[in-house]
Amino acid sequence: MLDQLREYMLGPTRFMNVLSCFELGIIDELRRNPGSTAVELGAVVGARPDAVEQLLHLPVKDGLVAYDVETGTYLLDGLAAVGDEDLHRVLAIMNATKMVVLRQSFYLTESVRTATTVGLKTLYGHDGNLYEALEEHRDLRDAWATMMDTVTAHIDPWFFDNIDIPPGSKVLDLAGNTGLGAILAYRLTSAPNVHVTTFDLPEKQAECLMNFKAADLEQHCSFIGGDAFHAVPKGFDVVLIKHFVDMFDKNQVLTVLRNAYQALNPGGTLHILGPVYSENLEESYGADFFPTYFLGCTMGQGGPQKLSTYRRWLQSCGFSVTKAIAQDLAEMPADALVAHGILSATKFA
Amino acid sequence: MLDQLREYMLGPTRFMNVLSCFELGIIDELRRNPGSTAVELGAVVGARPDAVEQLLHLPVKDGLVAYDVETGTYLLDGLAAVGDEDLHRVLAIMNATKMVVLRQSFYLTESVRTATTVGLKTLYGHDGNLYEALEEHRDLRDAWATMMDTVTAHIDPWFFDNIDIPPGSKVLDLAGNTGLGAILAYRLTSAPNVHVTTFDLPEKQAECLMNFKAADLEQHCSFIGGDAFHAVPKGFDVVLIKHFVDMFDKNQVLTVLRNAYQALNPGGTLHILGPVYSENLEESYGADFFPTYFLGCTMGQGGPQKLSTYRRWLQSCGFSVTKAIAQDLAEMPADALVAHGILSATKFA
Numbered sequence: 001m002l003d004q005l006r007e008y009m010l011g012p013t014r015f016m017n018v019l020s021c022f023e024l025g026i027i028d029e030l031r032r033n034p035g036s037t038a039v040e041l042g043a044v045v046g047a048r049p050d051a052v053e054q055l056l057h058l059p060v061k062d063g064l065v066a067y068d069v070e071t072g073t074y075l076l077d078g079l080a081a082v083g084d085e086d087l088h089r090v091l092a093i094m095n096a097t098k099m100v101v102l103r104q105s106f107y108l109t110e111s112v113r114t115a116t117t118v119g120l121k122t123l124y125g126h127d128g129n130l131y132e133a134l135e136e137h138r139d140l141r142d143a144w145a146t147m148m149d150t151v152t153a154h155i156d157p158w159f160f161d162n163i164d165i166p167p168g169s170k171v172l173d174l175a176g177n178t179g180l181g182a183i184l185a186y187r188l189t190s191a192p193n194v195h196v197t198t199f200d201l202p203e204k205q206a207e208c209l210m211n212f213k214a215a216d217l218e219q220h221c222s223f224i225g226g227d228a229f230h231a232v233p234k235g236f237d238v239v240l241i242k243h244f245v246d247m248f249d250k251n252q253v254l255t256v257l258r259n260a261y262q263a264l265n266p267g268g269t270l271h272i273l274g275p276v277y278s279e280n281l282e283e284s285y286g287a288d289f290f291p292t293y294f295l296g297c298t299m300g301q302g303g304p305q306k307l308s309t310y311r312r313w314l315q316s317c318g319f320s321v322t323k324a325i326a327q328d329l330a331e332m333p334a335d336a337l338v339a340h341g342i343l344s345a346t347k348f349a
Numbered sequence: 350m351l352d353q354l355r356e357y358m359l360g361p362t363r364f365m366n367v368l369s370c371f372e373l374g375i376i377d378e379l380r381r382n383p384g385s386t387a388v389e390l391g392a393v394v395g396a397r398p399d400a401v402e403q404l405l406h407l408p409v410k411d412g413l414v415a416y417d418v419e420t421g422t423y424l425l426d427g428l429a430a431v432g433d434e435d436l437h438r439v440l441a442i443m444n445a446t447k448m449v450v451l452r453q454s455f456y457l458t459e460s461v462r463t464a465t466t467v468g469l470k471t472l473y474g475h476d477g478n479l480y481e482a483l484e485e486h487r488d489l490r491d492a493w494a495t496m497m498d499t500v501t502a503h504i505d506p507w508f509f510d511n512i513d514i515p516p517g518s519k520v521l522d523l524a525g526n527t528g529l530g531a532i533l534a535y536r537l538t539s540a541p542n543v544h545v546t547t548f549d550l551p552e553k554q555a556e557c558l559m560n561f562k563a564a565d566l567e568q569h570c571s572f573i574g575g576d577a578f579h580a581v582p583k584g585f586d587v588v589l590i591k592h593f594v595d596m597f598d599k600n601q602v603l604t605v606l607r608n609a610y611q612a613l614n615p616g617g618t619l620h621i622l623g624p625v626y627s628e629n630l631e632e633s634y635g636a637d638f639f640p641t642y643f644l645g646c647t648m649g650q651g652g653p654q655k656l657s658t659y660r661r662w663l664q665s666c667g668f669s670v671t672k673a674i675a676q677d678l679a680e681m682p683a684d685a686l687v688a689h690g691i692l693s694a695t696k697f698a
Contacts, residue, residue, distance in 0.1 A: 001427040002683035004411060005439045008367045009446055009686065010634065011360025013641035016454040018357050020645075023458040050598040051461045054640035054652040061630045061637070062353060078350040090354045097358055103452040105365040109372040112400045249399040281410045285359065288410070291403035292362035296369075303403040334351035337358065 012102070017058045019094050021065075026052065027079060030065065034075035041074070089150040090335050096147035099140055100130065101297050108296035116300040129247075130298040152243075155273070155340055156181075159242070160188035162325065162342050163271040167191040169237040172263055173198050174256070175228050175244045179208035182221045185240060198223045199232060228256050232263045239263050242273040245310070247294065247302040257317040267349035270319065275304045276326050276341035283329060285337045307341050319345035361451070366407045368443050370414075375401065376428060379414065383424035390423070438499040439684050445496035448489055449479065450646050457645035465649040478596075479647040501592075504622070504689055505530075508591070509537035511674065511691050512620040516540040518586040521612055522547050523605070524577050524593045528557035531570045534589060547572045548581060577605050581612045588612050591622040594659070596643065596651040606666040613696040619668065624653045625675050625690035632678060634686045656690050668694035 021027050025045045030036060033044075038056070042049040056074060059065040066077035082090075104119025111118045117133075120126040124140075126133045134141040165171060169191065173182045176198035185196050198208050202225030212221045224233050228244075229252060239260045245253050260270050278284035286304055294302040305313075307324045314321050323344035329336055370376050374394045379385060387405070391398040405423055408414040415426035431439075453468025460467045466482075469475040473489075475482045483490040514520060518540065522531045525547035534545045547557050551574030561570045573582050577593075578601060588609045594602050609619050627633035635653055643651040654662075656673045663670050672693035678685055 001413070001431050002435060002439070004413070004427065005367075005431075005443075006634065006684040006686065008364050009439070009442055009684065010637045011362075011364040012446060012451050012454055013360075013638045015357050015360040016457045016645065017637070017641045018354075020457045020461065020641075024461060047461045048464060048598060048650070050650065050652070051464075051640075051644055054644060055461070057626070057630055057636040057640060061633075064350070064353070078353065082350050082354075086351060090351070090358070093358055094354075097361060098455060102361050103455050105361055106447060106452050108365045108369045112369065112373060112396045112404070115397060115400075249397060277406070281406055284410075285355065287406040288359045288366075289362045291400075291406060292366045292369075295400050295403060296365065301397070301399065303399070335355040335358065337355065 014058060015094070015097070016102070017055060018064070019098060021055055021059055022091060022094075024055070026055065027065075027076070030074055030076050031080075035068075035071070035073045036075075037072050038074070086333060086335070089333070092147045092150045093335070093337070096143045099143035101293060104297040105292050108292055111296045111300050114300065117297065118300075119297060129300070151338060156184050156242075157188060158327075158340070159271075159273045159342060160185070162323070163344060164269075165189045165191050165194060165238050168193040169195075170235065171196040171238040171240065172233065172236040173240045173242070174232060174260060174263070175241065176200050177208075178204050179211040179221060179223065181240065181242055183211065183215045183217055186217055186220050194220070196221050197233070197236070199226060199228065201225065201227065228259060230259075232259045234263055235265060236263050237265055237268045239268070239270045240273075241270065244274065245272060246274045246290070246304045247299050249301045250313070252301075254313060254317060257314060257319070261318050261347055264347040266347060268347050269322070270314075270343075270345045270347075272310065272343040272345075273340060275338045276310070277304050277306045278326070278329070278339065279306050279308060284339070285329070286339065289337050307343065310341070310343050314343060314345045318347065320348060321345045363407060364443070364446070365451070366404060367413070368447060370404055370408055371440060371443075373404070375404065376414075376425070379423055379425050380429075384417075384420070384422045385424075386421050387423070435682060435684070438682070441496045441499045442684070442686070445492045448492035450642060453646040454641050457641055460645045460649050463649065466646065467649075468646060478649070500687060505533050505591075506537060507676075507689070508620075508622045508691060509534070511672070512693060513618075514538045514540050514543060514587055517542045518544075519584065520545040520587040520589065521582065521585040522589045522591070523581060523609060523612070524590065525549050526557075527553050528560040528570060528572065530589065530591055531557075532560065532564045532566055535566055535569050543569070545570050546582070546585070548575060548577065550574065550576065577608060579608075581608045583612055584614060585612050586614055586617045588617070588619045589622075590619065593623065594621060595623045595639070595653040596648050598650045599662070601650075603662060603666060606663060606668070610667055610696055615696060617696050618671070619663075619692075619694045619696075621659065621692040621694075622689060624687045625659070626653050626655045627675070627678070627688065628655050628657060633688070634678070635688065638686050656692065659690070659692050663692060663694045667696065669697060670694045 026041055029044050038049040038052040042052045060067045063078045066075050107118035120133050124137055176182055177200055179198045182196040182198045205223050205225050208223045212218050277286050281287050290303050307326055311321050311324050326341040327339040329339050375390055378390055378393050387398040387401040391401045409416045412427045415424050456467035469482050473486055525531055526549055528547045531545040531547045554572050554574050557572045561567050626635050630636050639652050656675055660670050660673050675690040676688040678688050
């Protein structure tokens, strides 16, 4: 157990040590000039050779970089075998972890006690959640959006491949933000005569309608303003809830699910997309990441659940669950932290 | 390699998730009331049950805490076997890592480029190193001192057990701060008629003399003000340099070693104590911790070296090395990050 506790202790320094080797340009320089000394590396990246030596101890120890004692030179070892796409994805996640998590997580305990994001308040003077802070703070937005691009690039196509939107459906994208989800839904659905309505807070309306116009989809997409926790519009054949239920505690999720039930016509179907924990938590790296991310850095509440938990919650709201599937981490790149899940559930006619 | 990179990504969240379980009092409550539910734990520690559930996923996954699915209750698992003294030490290091490293390490790259502690400047408005910041900022001092107490409690007795101070020696404690090292040196040395002089910046004098008076050692200890990087007083039989050479880059360490050489009478001996890396870095957890700690959070420079490196540096300054020993991490508690070393080196008569 003490060796396990030691591993926790070393997490923050290992993280920043390795990331800093990339940030300083040491890794790029070793790719260009294998066999560089600490003096040569320091001159190129603008750091003292003593500091370069210190920072390369861990990458050498862990096999990312090799060190030749005779010549005092470094070259890429394990990192040489990591492809560009993989490295781009890993660095996007590491940078987002630095920007969104590292300092903010300092305030995790206080954030849990107050159910607010104390780190965003303290470091950015921001009252509210991360998603609101992204709009005001470019450093957060750039880091977060770059990460999300790498995480979600394959997620929406996978979602629409796995759900059924019948021809002529009236679709509601619940908490659909500024309409990008509606546009994707319209485009990735092969069914004819589908109409998609984005439902979100009224202040999203102007930007949402601009997005529909820019996509030339004003005939097929529309916007309704409101609050998903209060009342939602009715009369839909399909309701989509994407990247939303993981952000809230159980009672709030249940409120949204009940409102989605009200929004559906009899026989209509709700489809949920979001990160999920594996049924066996030991297979889930999400459990190592999301609690601190959501409670301390993002929402002050929330966190993903297992598919079986979402299934139970849906049933308690009157739904009949027809599908519950999750990505298999074993088939994803070895650095993947997040498995997404899809739940489909029908309101009986 | 991608799985190795994933481990770096998860370091910060794992660290704060587990530490927060202690900070909130969840672990203490589980010790008092094994078999508590998330609702019961939340009520006692002042957190929502949803947040307690999320925060306990990782401790359950890693075997610190056990979860009973049937009853929805938690109890200590691996943590139950960790003794009070061990846990106190681990928590002291985790808390110091949080206070001194977690947020500050965000600025590691900029700190390396500027050889300053950008994190202390940004977060505390402090221009200077951590040791100066400790005097002004109680939150840093409390966390750092509590950790150092657990790390150094056995170090000074081990040091004095392993060095020889002949009867009648005039001893110089180089960079001896406010005299506590001189007091220890006098008390832990069995030789008679020893006199110990603390050498440090002149502003340390008043507090140092007060400490000698309080210890009733004014007859045996004295203070000389100055700068170890410029000139040091001469005529000593023994020079001690404790917890100092790890704070500086090579050129500055060499300057101090040359000055120590000047301070010694012919035949006199220098004894150095400080953290060292293992000759085989793979056996050294210090390599995972110290570069970020010294470069990013403490000094903007420095870091320990291997005994063989210090030996080479001492020889290049004219010394003859007579002893070079290090603690064996394998014989220390499994959470130990730091092995200390002792080097003794003689100025030939």
